[in-house]
Amino acid sequence: MEKLREKMDKIRLVAEEANDKIAELTAKVKALEQENLAKEQQISSLSYQNQTLEEQNEKLEKSLQEAKGAADQGAQHGTEVDTLTRKLQLLEEEAEEADKNLRETTEKLRLTDVKAEHYERKVQSLEAERDEWEKKYEVVSEKLKAAEDELVKIQQELEGL
Template sequence: MDKVREKLALLRVESDAASAKLEEAHTRIKQLEQESLQKEQEIQSLTHRNSLLEAEVEKLEQRVQDSKLAADDGDGQRNAAENLQRKVALLEEELEQNDKNLRETTEKLRQVDVKAEHFERKVATLEQERDLLERKLEEMTDNHAKAKRELEEVIGQLDNL
């Protein structure tokens, strides 16, 4: 009977540990979902900024072409064209950097999604384990009650002798 109690206590400890793991997994999932939402917002922001920069690059390229046509008029026009070309180069570099950031953020988002799926599967596994432990506990409780009744019957019969 002490062994049954010890097993019950052990099962309770395991059940409590599984519940704690489950809570941790839920907390981690919420955190990962929040990070995923932040990454999506960052992607949207970078995409918008990227489109604005592309539009500005197109405008500047047009101005560079206009400046090249007007460069025949003098050195002042050449300086303006050079300045615009430098500005275009800087904007293109910034555009490339934003594209790189967008790709990195997208990759991180994919990794977060993979981790979230992993934790969801882990939560499902832990829930199954918990359900199995609860069924075992119920069975052991029923067996314990049955054994107790049988013991009381035997004691009653011995008393009658």
């Protein structure tokens, strides 16, 4: 019986060691389960943060594309503005040249009008002088005709004598 007792003591000792080991392993399991739970919560939190960051990233990429598009469009508008500015400058220069030509043409036209008025007065004067000469011619022609008639009469009288 003593052997039995020794075996029982050994079994008890083994059982106690096994119970201690079980308690230790149970504590480790609980600690690992809590650590696992904390890590799952951290994974869940990080997954949510990752999803939020991906959404923000997508929004930022869209904004970046829109900004690039706006920048390209702005550059294109800038080029168009430069082109239109050059065209406007050319048109202004052409307008100034046309205005200068118009002033010169207007001045020439004014001088032409002055000359035309001068020549019209001269023509009127010459026409009046011509009319006067024609009247004088008619008077002289009438006097000449009268003198010729008189001369013919005198010649007839002289022949009749």
